[in-house]
Amino acid sequence: RRGARHERRGARGVMTALAAGALAPDERVRLTLAEHSRSEPVRVPSSARRALFSVGSDRVRLLATADPEAVVVETTSWVGTVSVPGFEVRIVPRVPMASIFAMLGGQDASIAWGSETSDFAGDGELLDGSALVVLRAVEAATRRGLLHGYRTREEESSTLRGRLLVDQLARRPWTVGAPVCRFEEFTSDVVENHLLRAAVVRVLGAPGLSPQTRRLAVELLARFDGVADADPRELALEIPLTRLNAHYEHAMGLARLAIDGFSIRHDAGERGANAFLVDVDLVFLRFVATELRARLWPAHRVEQAEELALDDAASLRATADILVRDASGPRLVIGTRYHLGDDDVPRRTGDPLHLMTGGGRDTARTPRDPAAAVANDAAAFFPVMVQAASLDLDAALVVYAHARRRPASRIRMPATRASVHSWHVDLDASWRELSDGLDDLAAHVRRLCG
Structure with a gap:
């Protein structure tokens, strides 16, 4: 809610200043948005738009509007600051x-x-x-x-060191005073x-x-x-x-x-886009993997970004976010989703829930666009279900941090052996509460591993 208020206030302030002519031509427009949000239409100089395109659409997106001079700025899972000539976007996270x-x-x-x-x-x-x-x-x-190691080097030397490269000396006999030698050097480089x-x-x-x-x-x-x-x-x-x-x-x-x-990018010595952005999706994945690895060792091994073959011929492959193994082999596939999407409105009686329910304290909700909601739910749950089926496992797990439509704690698809469970990690909690929640997650993983 704080992020949304900042977003609305920032966009209104920019539009008001532009309409009143309060911004000087060389003054930088500043916009504050929450992650996974959109601004109101904002007039962005064409040079700033070109520089923002260099940041990449996976980080910050510019959406066209009916006004050719205005764009809507859409944020993704990246948080931080992007600064280009004439424009600055500050993307604040939803968590402390x-x-x-x-x-x-x-x-x-x-x-x-x-x-x-x-x-x-x-x-x-x-x-x-x-x-x-x-x-x-x-x-x-x-x-x-610093860490040291051996590196192979080739250089001209007036003294024999390592192996003399006779073939090069034969091609260049005039270098006999300083022939090329190949040797292993113990170095910090x-x-x-x-x-x-x-x-x-x-x-x-x-x-x-x-x-x-x-x-x-x-x-x-x-x-x-x-x-x-x-x-x-x-x-x-x-x-x-x-x-x-x-x-x-x-x-x-x-x-x-x-x-x-x-x-992000430098052009011919002139700063095109200077930024510091953090992909909270990736950070959340690494965080969950690290915490589970510490809590499940030594009975279980936690591996990150494990590549799996989905068919007998290994022609279809996928990467599991987290794979938990024990001495007998793979036991559980875990997918992490920092953000499960929030394109929803309060549910009416009889409306479909797709894969989501109103679990926890949240009011049950249904998607504003059912097709988009099905796509969001499938992106979160179907990959781990397919990965679990390819390994002949009984269960998979989705760990998430944000979802307005809370997923069901267990989802079972007909004609399949695997069930997909979900688990919420509360990043708004204190460190002690967060650590306790991760202990509970580790205990749940042990139960699912059997």
């Missing part, structure tokens, strides 16, 4: 900032609940607080020194450090950071002396976890979020 930082920080209490982060949570500054969470994770991972360094650099490039956060970023960047700039193609590759780099896991996950969310 402390919950966002808790999900970002994961299991590390020193990262998620330090006094400085708590202050940012109280101030409601998503950008600075999220940046600090990322930096603290990097600092914790590298506190005892490894891909894990490339990723963490790139995240720190992205944080430093963000506008509006507090002096304290910027100072921490500068200190951390000095720690990566000797680590080269990362190749963008290298950062897109998945880094296998081993016994040697396991302590980097949490920091690398947050680093990828920072790299994906900071500095």
